[in-house]
Amino acid sequence: DEPLKIADREFRSRLILGTGKWRSNEEMLAALEASGCEMVTVALRRIDFDDPKSRSILEVIDWTKYQILPNTAGCRTAEEAIRVARLARAMGLSNWVKLEVIPDPKYLLPDPIGTLEAAKVLVKEGFVVLPYINQDPVLAKQLEEIGCATVMPLASPIGSGQGLPDFRWIQIIVEQASVPVIVDAGIGAPSDAALAMELGADACLINTAIAQAGDPVKMARAMRLAIEAGRLCYLAGRIPKKPYASASSPLEGVVR
Amino acid sequence: DEPLKIADREFRSRLILGTGKWRSNEEMLAALEASGCEMVTVALRRIDFDDPKSRSILEVIDWTKYQILPNTAGCRTAEEAIRVARLARAMGLSNWVKLEVIPDPKYLLPDPIGTLEAAKVLVKEGFVVLPYINQDPVLAKQLEEIGCATVMPLASPIGSGQGLPDFRWIQIIVEQASVPVIVDAGIGAPSDAALAMELGADACLINTAIAQAGDPVKMARAMRLAIEAGRLCYLAGRIPKKPYASASSPLEGVVR
């Protein structure tokens, strides 16, 4: 299989992890290791750049092993997201940004207009922009056209673990995309991650489903295997779904 | 993880393959290898015990590497299935039998009454019986109670690749079972196999989805990884599904 290519970087792993909601740093580090991931996202809003203590997440993880993907979680408007991304770059963190513009605290659904606005500004300023979006194929295409490096449609609301009960929209987004499609948010189990990859998604970003699992390290390994399984299926070509049965052991001509 | 225990045997692999519908023996052998499976099912009705030529499937596979699981595919009644199983044991093949009593050629759905009848007879005669059934928790319990070694509920009609659109019945069967539950038939993609295992199924039997995939060897590997992923998830404990979102990066107390 070819590596996943985002902007000018290549990744062998198609699984991206997050740094929120872990029970301990030890568990997080062991799970990162078990997941085989090469990129990890960090909420910029949780880093107080003026307070050395709060920067712990930057010190806990060995960033020579993982590429950091700063995200704008907690930003409600395009302006906030732009400001936070600029600050992170100014501090030398990265010019990559997982763009989240989320006005709604209950379902944490992204704002399509604000996301497109912020993406336009950040792309022009040279950021590598990975926008988090609803399952909207038209918006996905527009974000690609203005220069985003990927699109990141959700499977379900963040942290809900509902998976991908309706995969038609991801299918359309994949069909129309020329940039990588990363399914982000809502994945609850390996079967969800496998399904996303079978549909042709290029990668998955998973946080809560691993961090809050009974055994996060085991779950990290499960997700890694599922992502690989789904990708292999996509490459191998699955059988079509048929309304009727079709004997595994056809018995035409068998003497009865 | 503990090995899968069926009757008096133990298996490290939780994936069972079939010998029907392959494009070539070479492809089949390579896929068996890639799948890591330890047990392979063979349709007895396709073997003409009087004709050396037709016994090829018995010669093609190295049965020192795989345990043979004879099945009664093509048998429409309990009597037929009993006769075929007895013949196979008499020929020295095995005293294990995957019991299929299938009167209907279109959907290949099993007969609950005939299956229970045949199972009773075969169990009494010392067979290790693995019955193929519809998603019927009451029947599953009855088969267990008369001494079957496993129950093998279908995911969907044989060869349909429809997967597990409604997993409630498998969940109930697993909840009530004291013998291994092997999901058999209808699995179309790795996500289906992973889901079955996440629900607590002990193993999956897959044939068409691998044999008829674009690249069966790749798909065999995909299924192997998916089974392992689903099993790990079951052991690790998945997060619950929630109706609302739950921030991956909680921002309570963050200064705005």
Place this chain on the structure above:
Amino acid sequence: DEPLKIADREFRSRLILGTGKWRSNEEMLAALEASGCEMVTVALRRIDFDDPKSRSILEVIDWTKYQILPNTAGCRTAEEAIRVARLARAMGLSNWVKLEVIPDPKYLLPDPIGTLEAAKVLVKEGFVVLPYINQDPVLAKQLEEIGCATVMPLASPIGSGQGLPDFRWIQIIVEQASVPVIVDAGIGAPSDAALAMELGADACLINTAIAQAGDPVKMARAMRLAIEAGRLCYLAGRIPKKPYASASSPLEGVVR
């Protein structure tokens, strides 16, 4: 539309109601009226034939307006169900019986073997037998062949209100049946009832979803309309499901 014909009787209504779980007799009677139903099922086990007081359900409803359909709810074995049905006939109640053989108290799922056994005996004794079954097309066919007047597959576990998340099995049962198919148990909302009828079911039996609704009379009317809507759709012929869109207002040739 033709009337629904069961055994030698004809019904204009395709909705059957039950007498369990109502908050008051007044509410039940008003809902029966609003539903337009012509047949009502009564649990024989709840009638103490020796105690005049407990026979209230027989006195509450005006049985000149509704046909009584005695059921064997609460019977765990074929023997129990047969005994109860015989007693009801002996007491002059009816020779119709909704046959329930339910060993399992948690999911209230029917026993396929016990149901077939009891049905055989009761049919021979001249009963009009309407058996309650799981979604098993092979069993449905067998019950039809031994002379049952209908088959009554469940949508979901009794009282669960889960509806019909997987309608493939009902579809197959309908396709193969020559007797009326009555979907019984699990219907939670009008959309579930409409769906069952769209698939070609001949009628629905609904109890909990009406009796326990916030406003049972309103819900009875809703179910009546939904049954009629689903039936009309079945007769009218629905459009096929298509993977792509298809403009409602085609604009080929429109000048831009």
Place this chain on the structure above:
Amino acid sequence: DEPLKIADREFRSRLILGTGKWRSNEEMLAALEASGCEMVTVALRRIDFDDPKSRSILEVIDWTKYQILPNTAGCRTAEEAIRVARLARAMGLSNWVKLEVIPDPKYLLPDPIGTLEAAKVLVKEGFVVLPYINQDPVLAKQLEEIGCATVMPLASPIGSGQGLPDFRWIQIIVEQASVPVIVDAGIGAPSDAALAMELGADACLINTAIAQAGDPVKMARAMRLAIEAGRLCYLAGRIPKKPYASASSPLEGVVR
């Protein structure tokens, strides 16, 4: 039940029909009558205001009986949609507009950005704007806030008949809306329409599923009943979905 109130008008019917894809004018008129609808949408792009012949749809229907709802189907950009809406008002047709901005010809999915832009302009110019949108709760809220009279999220792609396989988003839109929510596009059968109404949608717009049904008049009546059934259910209050069964005829204390 209260009437449906949109802007300053009230409707007793909660079903809106379209004028595309009918096999004949006679069939359309009979179906409109059978549906009980009070509002009918017309694609402005199909009317050539300079050519009296092409205006037939305006002459075929008796617009004293139905309120006309002009739509901008076929408009790919905000500008086009605005222009068409203005022209329709200038011609005296209506100041109501069902706003469609659809750049994509394959899935006919709406452009969230273009729709919001056009809606802003048209609302300011005094139009009553009913925007067609994807299932995006954030966009729905924004359209409401700038003064749209309703929001019209799709069930599935236009004309696909796929219904509402994933109703979570409509549920969230309904929960957050203060203006009427009209489910538009993708409804294939009465059960889909009933489901939309059960979730709390205020109305449905249906075209292809009726116009292309085997018998459109029968289907129009089916949809009418289903809409009423779903609405009644919403008002009555459905039972919750439970994972386990719950006996319709509880038998506690019954003598065995």
